Amino acid sequence: MTFFLLVLLAGLAFEYLNGFHDTANSIATVVSTKVLSPRQAVLMAAFFDLLGALVMGTSVAYTVGAGIVNPSVLSIHAVLGALLAAIFWNIFTWWLGLPSSSSHALIGGLCGAALAATHGDWNVLHWATGLWPKVVKPMILAPVCGFVVAVVVMTLLYILLKRMRPRLVNSIFGKLQVVSAAGMGFSHGSNDAQKGMGIVTLALFTATKAGTFDNLPGWLDFLRTPEMHVHTWVIFLCGITMAMGTATGGWRIIKTMGHKMVKLQPINGFAAETSAAAVILGASHFGVPLSTTHVISTSIMGVGSVKRVSAVKWGIVGRIVWAWVLTIPVTCLIGYSLMHLAHVLFTF
Numbered sequence: 440m441t442f443f444l445l446v447l448l449a450g451l452a453f454e455y456l457n458g459f460h461d462t463a464n465s466i467a468t469v470v471s472t473k474v475l476s477p478r479q480a481v482l483m484a485a486f487f488d489l490l491g492a493l494v495m496g497t498s499v500a501y502t503v504g505a506g507i508v509n510p511s512v513l514s515i516h517a518v519l520g521a522l523l524a525a526i527f528w529n530i531f532t533w534w535l536g537l538p539s540s541s542s543h544a545l546i547g548g549l550c551g552a553a554l555a556a557t558h559g560d561w562n563v564l565h566w567a568t569g570l571w572p573k574v575v576k577p578m579i580l581a582p583v584c585g586f587v588v589a590v591v592v593m594t595l596l597y598i599l600l601k602r603m604r605p606r607l608v609n610s611i612f613g614k615l616q617v618v619s620a621a622g623m624g625f626s627h628g629s630n631d632a633q634k635g636m637g638i639v640t641l642a643l644f645t646a647t648k649a650g651t652f653d654n655l656p657g658w659l660d661f662l663r664t665p666e667m668h669v670h671t672w673v674i675f676l677c678g679i680t681m682a683m684g685t686a687t688g689g690w691r692i693i694k695t696m697g698h699k700m701v702k703l704q705p706i707n708g709f710a711a712e713t714s715a716a717a718v719i720l721g722a723s724h725f726g727v728p729l730s731t732t733h734v735i736s737t738s739i740m741g742v743g744s745v746k747r748v749s750a751v752k753w754g755i756v757g758r759i760v761w762a763w764v765l766t767i768p769v770t771c772l773i774g775y776s777l778m779h780l781a782h783v784l785f786t787f
Contacts, residue, residue, distance in 0.1 A: 442516075443642065445519065446522070447639065450522055450635060450677075451639075451676070453545065453635060454684065455681065455683060455684035456541070457631055457632075458485075458488060458681035459533070460532070466480035466481060466483075466484045468620070469620040469712070471703050471708070472613070472705045474705055475617065480620065481685065482686060483617075483620065484620070484623075486624070487621045487624030488627055488631075488632065488678075488681055489678050489681075489682035491626060491628025491630075492628040492632030492678030492681060493675070494629075495630075495633075497633060498633075499629075499727070500633040500637035501637065501667065501669065501726065502728050503633070503641075504637035504644070504667050504669070505667045506569035507549055507550065507574065509553075509563050510644055512557055513552075514556055514649065515646050516552075516556070517549075517552040517555070518549075518552070518642045520548065520552035520775075520777040520778040521545065521551070521553075521638070522548065523548070524770040524773035524774040524777060527770075528544040528548075528769060528770050529541055532762055537758060538736055538759060539732060539762040539763060540733060541631065541732070542631065542634055542730050543730055543766040543767050546574055546728070546767065547768065547774065548770040549638075549774065550564055550570075550767075551772060551774030552775065554771075555776075555782065573726065573728065577727050578729070578733070582733040585733070585734035585735065585738040586738065586740055588741070589711055589737070589740075590741040590742075590744065593707065593741065597745065600706075609704060609705050609706070612706040612708075616708045619716070622713065623712040623719075625716070628678065629723040630719050630723045632678050633728070639677060643664035644664045644665075703742070707739075711735065711739045711741070712738070714741070718738075719731050719734055733763060
């Protein structure tokens with residue numbers, strides 16, 4: 440039971456860091472355009488993150504918990520290895536100020552830990568039904584969609600408003616950007632909070648399978664999870680934890696996305712947030728655990744390139760892309776190494 444509590448704590452730590460690391464996804468543009476103060480923006484983002492987590496179902500959670508690897512062959516030690524790998528990567532990329540994917544960090548860690556737990560049995564990975572259609576393809580397509588949709592939205596806005604005075608445009612979209620930022624926060628919560636729900640549910644399932652909860656008193660029956668089922672208390676706990684992380688704000692990444700990539704006006708921020716939120720909500724509906732970071736980042740690149748290609752600081756973009764490319768391989772290796780080390784040090 441003590442080890443399970445350690446895994447649960449690690450799961451909540453990941454969810455908190457997910458919110459902390461990804462605050463920039465929701466508020467970078469609305470802060471950079473000075474529509475809201477940083478404090479106002481993080482509080483709004485935290486509220487809508489929580490709302491999105493509570494009302495958008497659990498399809499993404501089931502994908503993470505049971506759709507990526509075969510949960511029946513995993514131990515709770517493998518779940519801990521996956522979480523530690525993701526936590527390390529989130530902290531490392533936050534320190535560098537790079538907007539990497541918490542989702543892909545968790546998935547990479549989970550794959551590596553699962554491979555080590557099964558001594559290299561690649562059949563433990565659901566490639567055809569999970570990894571390829573719901574991770575690898577969206578990893579390629581989602582950033583492209585974010586970029587293209589943002590270019591289309593920004594171009595249409597420029598055409599429709601080309602005769603309007605800049606001051607009036609800024610005034611109108613300064614108000615509209617509050618709405619789009621709220622939508623971005625909601626979409627972020629709808630997708631990212633479910634990843635923590637999925638990994639906590641996987642921990643409950645593996646602990647139940649191992650008999651960890653067999654001798655617990657009846658009032659702790661809510662922990663027993665003989666099948667992959669996301670409990671209501673898990674939804675609330677993960678949603679609240681991620682909202683708390685969002686409220687503290689990862690300012691290093693906010694500066695990168697809101698100031699360093701491209702200089703934004705309210706109309707640009709509105710276009711980027713609206714485009715990204717639409718793509719993310721669509722993914723949440725279909726149970727796809729995509730990277731909200733990738734989508735909002737490429738949406739910002741898209742609106743910047745409509746202004747002029749040179750408006751985007753492509754050197755910064757290159758560093759971000761490298762972080763994206765390396766996330767799954769690095770966390771997979773870390774998850775594998777941690778699980779292999781556990782095999783060496785302990786017998787289970």
